Amino acid sequence: MQWEAFAGEALRGGLHNIWMMARIIIPVMLVLEIGRDLRILDRITVFVAPALRFFGLSRQATFPLVVGFIFGIAYGAGVIIEAARSGKISWRDLFLVNLFLSACHAIVEDTALFIAVGANPWIILGGRFLLAVVLTYLVSRTGWLAAQTPRSPQAPRTGAKPAGTGPPD
């Protein structure tokens, strides 16, 4: 076991990693914070809402989708869960939002991270986005999803039942 070589590599590589992350994380956080203060999220939401009719999504679904798309599921969790609990979004819309986000979320941070380690930006950004759009569109169109949605008062088919569910669609 070459301890010296290991120690050298661990130290150099470790520092390089931290530097690489700092170069991305700090600017990204700054940009996101600026975006927050300029209320860019609201403007994007207004802009995006009509486009979401492509998937048959309601206006209420726009905000969680945009938050998850930009900030990611972990950061956007609060918004997404709140939207679900408020009962203002149908189970169908929630499913589609979940579907879209699972294929493509946190585009700013995650993409930057992988570009920094050498991935092809076109594929990881364009490819993911295309995948999300195609997948969500196809599912939104099939009879399968319509058949899943309960016509009776809001109750998700599976998983946790949100408290205080709203009136049926």
Added chain:
Amino acid sequence: MLSTATFKRGLHKGLFTLWEMTKIVIPVYVAVTFLKYTPVLDWIIKACAPVMGLFGLSGEAAVPLVLGNVLNLYAAIGALTSLPLAPREITILAIMLLISHNLLVESAVSGRTGVNGLVMGGFRLGLSFFCGFLLNLLW
């Protein structure tokens, strides 16, 4: 409205996030680097190469792949930077990980929004494999 407070907050959040990520990335990086100097990594490479080959990846890519799914992206990055992977491999791995990572936490979030977390997790994993396979084929 922009102000100095905006930049202070951004910087503060940036440093905080950096610290949180460092706490994960560095130990993982050191651990994987350590394994490189032992026969263990070679053993992992040999064992995983056949399956990884389906996605055009070398055996050692299994390490970031598993870490990314069980832990999170930063653990995967920590492992990835220690391993000699070609840019093409990194891209395929990136797509697979971007679709399916942090399954435990993110499935829990999905679960609380009314979609079965287990189903979502399984779906993402499956989609990840499918896309890795497809990308390897087409690119």
